[in-house]
Amino acid sequence: MTLKVAVLPTSNTYLDNALQSAGAVVTALDDAQALVWTGSDQTGFPQDLPSTIEWVQLKSAGVRPWIESGRIDSQRTWTSAVGAYSADVAEHAVALLLGCLRQFALHARAGSWLKEQTWGTVRSLRGRTVAIVGAGSIGRSMIPLLTAHGATVIAINRSGREVDGAVRTVTSRELDEALAAADDAILAGASTDETQHLIGAAQLAALGADPRDGSPGVLVNIARGDLVDTAALTDALRRGIIGGAGLDVFDPEPLPSQDPLWGMDNVLITPHVANPRNRMLENFACLVEENLRRFASGTTLKAEIDLNRSY
């Protein structure tokens, strides 16, 4: 029997090809067994899903707003795109870390030859220790990159369960000690009630303590802006408590144009583009194809949403 799938609000070439490869056909919502929702949020999402929809595939990796709105019911299977974009986002995180260590923001803005000022302060990632805060799919994807660059990884997760490729894994209760032991930190955790402002003044002070070569470390955030107390971060950057920050996410977004972070030469900012659009479409279609095959054969889908965890 051919699988009937609604693709809303719009499809694209990548998805069309994925459905075709998986032997599925696009139908109207009332006639479909599954819904692939290509919107990035809930705007326009069907108010009442037909009971015939057995599975909904969402495009977001983080689905906290979906869960909090009560939209996700237990009458059918819901899947997110967690994991699908991890490699591209992990790449951006490592690029931001390298860019901060190599002082790209300062150099890009100077418009003049700063060798006298920067040759002594540009740093190499080789030999540094990097704390990855939140060792989910994105965090784990960074480890082979950082290791190839000659860095050592400390992983921090809720359970403390050992993460492959990290020299050690600690639980979030030991966050401050791990930050103190690391040179730099990358935030890769989900946004939950427990992780709001996980990084405040105390954590930044721990990260900046005992700087290697007199240059305190770098904080990178490619996860969610609300993991960081922005006021504390701005203060730590101003006072040189940490050496720099590479930020793709903010609280709120877009980062307001008058925010002082824009003017800091030790801050490398990108506007929430760690997951480039073209790559996102391609990676999402790849996940959809895999899940269509699994759905057709009755096996467990990838990235099923667990309502008992808020992400």
Add this chain to the structure above:
Amino acid sequence: MTLKVAVLPTSNTYLDNALQSAGAVVTALDDAQALVWTGSDQTGFPQDLPSTIEWVQLKSAGVRPWIESGRIDSQRTWTSAVGAYSADVAEHAVALLLGCLRQFALHARAGSWLKEQTWGTVRSLRGRTVAIVGAGSIGRSMIPLLTAHGATVIAINRSGREVDGAVRTVTSRELDEALAAADDAILAGASTDETQHLIGAAQLAALGADPRDGSPGVLVNIARGDLVDTAALTDALRRGIIGGAGLDVFDPEPLPSQDPLWGMDNVLITPHVANPRNRMLENFACLVEENLRRFASGTTLKAEIDLNRSY
């Protein structure tokens, strides 16, 4: 017998420790068997070396000016620092490539939220093919990094002798075809008579042909400025023939303040700092220690300069 070494014009803690570890003592030039020259060029280099100096260790990886000045004689062994700085320079090259693909220069200069403009044009290194032009010590050091990032490497060297980790290696005669087959290119070759302006308009056109996703590739240069015809590069960047450039070296240096490259948002410039100073001192001391041990035991030194090759 204790090895007597002159360290000129100045020493540093790293070198002092290296000499001590190798069991050598610092003496005046007239009393020494070996000279470690810590100057970055020939200014102040002793006019007439005592005939008792059996070995001179230079701090530069590229020694073309030393050879061309006739300074390097055949009365003793001369060693360069080729290889000692490769890993740090390779890291900078990969950082520049990532920074160009992720549009760090544009974002750093904008001072405002450019997501609408850049989410569709930011690119990932994963899945791209990178040509490494000059697969010496620095070029080879990049391969594990690029591979970890999910890129595929084409190596270009003089002999065409297969380079580990590259999917294929071609000779410099096939440079244009290799650039056409690649998405991006990193210059890592030595500056010699043959490599002057190796990259001109034709090579940039080849690199920019058949762009992936409509976005032509990136050129990175961490080798020597004179490998590139700067006027042709500037023109190719202006006309969008290539998508961007990450440049640490220029011809001449410093890059003049009125140079148009400074004003281009698709150009990421660093002022010849790929080999950070602290790391250089540390890595050089490590090489000196190794060569002191080799000299004492009568084995072949690392990085002996071959006057038959001009680098």
